[in-house]
Amino acid sequence: MAHAVANSYDRLNTGLDLTRQMAQQLSQAIYNGDLKPGQRLPTEAAVSQRYGTSRSVVREALSMLRQSGLIVSRRGSGSFVADSPTAELRFKLPHRSFQAVIELLELRRAVEVEAARLAAIRRTSSQLRHIRNAMADIDEAVENGGTGVEEDMAFHRSIAKAANNAYFTASIDFYNRFLQHAIAVTRTNEAQRLTFMEQVVAEHQAILNAIADGEAEAAARCVVTHLSRAEKRLRQAPAELFDRIDKKEDAPTSTPN
Amino acid sequence: MAHAVANSYDRLNTGLDLTRQMAQQLSQAIYNGDLKPGQRLPTEAAVSQRYGTSRSVVREALSMLRQSGLIVSRRGSGSFVADSPTAELRFKLPHRSFQAVIELLELRRAVEVEAARLAAIRRTSSQLRHIRNAMADIDEAVENGGTGVEEDMAFHRSIAKAANNAYFTASIDFYNRFLQHAIAVTRTNEAQRLTFMEQVVAEHQAILNAIADGEAEAAARCVVTHLSRAEKRLRQAPAELFDRIDKKEDAPTSTPN
DNA sequence: TTAGTAAGGTTGTCAGACATCTTTTACCAG
DNA sequence: CTGGTAAAAGATGTCTGACAACCTTACTAA
Known part of the structure; x- marks a missing residue:
């Protein structure tokens, strides 16, 4: 079902940066299982078109996911969901608090x-x-x-x-x-x-x-x-x-x- | 100390992506203390010029550091080294488990x-x-x-x-x-x-x-x-x-x- | 002195192009 | 038909230039 994914591709409306919103939605799609481990992501061009943003935004969002270990990208081939996706929990410990x-x-x-x-x-x-x-x-x-x-x-x-x-x-x-x-x-x-x-x-x-x-x-x-x-x-x-x-x-x- | 900075601004030669190399060098500069918590990073334009890359590469590298919690960026103001040390907890969720x-x-x-x-x-x-x-x-x-x-x-x-x-x-x-x-x-x-x-x-x-x-x-x-x-x-x-x-x-x- | 405003600087986003690499297709020889 | 090779198409990586949104500073006017 093509539009089973539709929920993951909602509009980008909130006050956050476009790139953060996109990273959020994409990682959600991965955690949800809409995008499964090993699966290839849509091309950057396709994603940018679907979300109505420029390719720069897509690339920076993917850059975040890459850093989080959620995806890996291969030049000339595409970006793929990591085999065992990880989630990170980050705590900040304010100084001398x-x-x-x-x-x-x-x-x-x-x-x-x-x-x-x-x-x-x-x-x-x-x-x-x-x-x-x-x-x-x-x-x-x-x-x-x-x-x-x-x-x-x-x-x-x-x-x-x-x-x-x-x-x-x-x-x-x-x-x-x-x-x-x-x-x-x-x-x-x-x-x-x-x-x-x-x-x-x-x-x-x-x-x-x-x-x-x-x-x-x-x-x-x-x-x-x-x-x-x-x-x-x-x-x-x-x-x-x-x-x-x-x-x-x-x-x-x-x-x- | 003085030439510690020089190390951070070496050529980008290895086989890795430019963006990864840059992210690596910048984060090292942060861990080294060359860039201290709260300190402002050079502007994207300055960094790109110094490393001889385009601004896209810089932005994607910064995007990675941002995701790692090493820096925060404020529109119109600049990017700053994060002032609270962070640690991350990563969980792997084996597929189908x-x-x-x-x-x-x-x-x-x-x-x-x-x-x-x-x-x-x-x-x-x-x-x-x-x-x-x-x-x-x-x-x-x-x-x-x-x-x-x-x-x-x-x-x-x-x-x-x-x-x-x-x-x-x-x-x-x-x-x-x-x-x-x-x-x-x-x-x-x-x-x-x-x-x-x-x-x-x-x-x-x-x-x-x-x-x-x-x-x-x-x-x-x-x-x-x-x-x-x-x-x-x-x-x-x-x-x-x-x-x-x-x-x-x-x-x-x-x-x- | 102070409030308001204009100017410049910085990050965020967009558009288009080319380089480099991979995958697919098309073609040809066997 | 088959197998191999080369061309074409497609994808990510990088570059360039421009504009928008926002912040900071300095200057002007009350």
């Missing part, structure tokens, strides 16, 4: 709670072992004088992996890239370090036990508790630590080893 | 449940009104013979917005791009359509009520119910509906010649 970190923590909590719930149900024994090891690694790192930040993140990651859903793992990795600094703040808050460490260990242990016992709801509750307290600990961190976070980007971790 | 859709639904459920919980607590009266309107829009769309897919997504989006956390909104928009198709399947499942519609309306109403009443836990439970049932409805959809999704525009399978 404490609020943004808090909001990200909320999102992370949403995902990790569900991940723990699923992990309690679906974990294999091998995955449970990995979680145990990850927890032991934190202690070891701390005893060796490290901050244990990497290991802490790996612990949470191992839980996400035990949920057996690749999207959870990818999401948590994504959040952690932004939150790494924030986690570091909590763990390097010397004033309260020992108190915090004990709390964290206990909370981690509770999560692990719930997952080991296959208690989904308990695991979820434990993660809620853990991450809510993590937020509290973060809020208690001295302001100067945050400053250091925001400008840390110049030198690679001058933290005392 | 029913399993991938299910996994995405799980992730979406995690986020939307928390969004509803927060919305119940933080919503403004204006945002509540938006949610109400969005719900009415679904009915209207259906009565007018539409599927209401767009409106359904808008309803969930309005809830995410009421959570007053931009990352939730962005995430849900992201998931929905992948899931739009799956939602459409449920909504166009003629066999059970009326039954499903009634269920969906009731579930939406329950969510709305909980959010209106400020009952966070109730709102969360309602969303869990709604999305779990949505998954069930999706699983009940006849296989041929999925097939139609996957090969919607696959007409010319007949062997020519």
Whole structure:
């Protein structure tokens, strides 16, 4: 049906740039499946005529899709929908915005709670072992004088992996890239370090036990508790630590080893 | 440092497209710090002259950087290096993979449940009104013979917005791009359509009520119910509906010649 | 001083042309 | 008919020039 595609070729009316509108509509058509992986797109001339724009607009729109990995173009041949189309989620973390970190923590909590719930149900024994090891690694790192930040993140990651859903793992990795600094703040808050460490260990242990016992709801509750307290600990961190976070980007971790 | 800039303005010699080379050099200049956040880029004309290419090439290269979130352009003013670092999360949705859709639904459920919980607590009266309107829009769309897919997504989006956390909104928009198709399947499942519609309306109403009443836990439970049932409805959809999704525009399978 | 306005600069869009490469077609030899 | 080769057609990549829409600045006039 030729006009089954018609919905994807609506008028370009809104206030946005023509090129953005076109990129949007084309990517929609790809996500919808109106344009399927491997399929050839209409020629630039055809698209420009259909949308009533110039070829420049089409080319810049295609340039965006190309950059997003949605299409590939071959000179003399045409442009084709990528074999496994990807979508990107992009987060902006405004500089020195404490609020943004808090909001990200909320999102992370949403995902990790569900991940723990699923992990309690679906974990294999091998995955449970990995979680145990990850927890032991934190202690070891701390005893060796490290901050244990990497290991802490790996612990949470191992839980996400035990949920057996690749999207959870990818999401948590994504959040952690932004939150790494924030986690570091909590763990390097010397004033309260020992108190915090004990709390964290206990909370981690509770999560692990719930997952080991296959208690989904308990695991979820434990993660809620853990991450809510993590937020509290973060809020208690001295302001100067945050400053250091925001400008840390110049030198690679001058933290005392 | 001084000649670091010179490196950025080398000849464009390799076999790649001019536009790709230029995009590469410019983004490198940004990562290097030769071009700092907030700084204005040279004008398109200047860049094209400096590199010895046409303005089209420059514009397409900038289009790529724009898509990557590295720069922003303001008409009449210029292009500027973005001031907030961005990270991108890319999901691959394997073609024809029913399993991938299910996994995405799980992730979406995690986020939307928390969004509803927060919305119940933080919503403004204006945002509540938006949610109400969005719900009415679904009915209207259906009565007018539409599927209401767009409106359904808008309803969930309005809830995410009421959570007053931009990352939730962005995430849900992201998931929905992948899931739009799956939602459409449920909504166009003629066999059970009326039954499903009634269920969906009731579930939406329950969510709305909980959010209106400020009952966070109730709102969360309602969303869990709604999305779990949505998954069930999706699983009940006849296989041929999925097939139609996957090969919607696959007409010319007949062997020519 | 301040408001208004004109001038110039910059990105966004359009149109047409040519270069380079790929695919298809047409033709010819076998 | 078949197979191979060359020409033609078609597609993307690049160039050029022009105008539109918008922003910024500077200058003028009250």
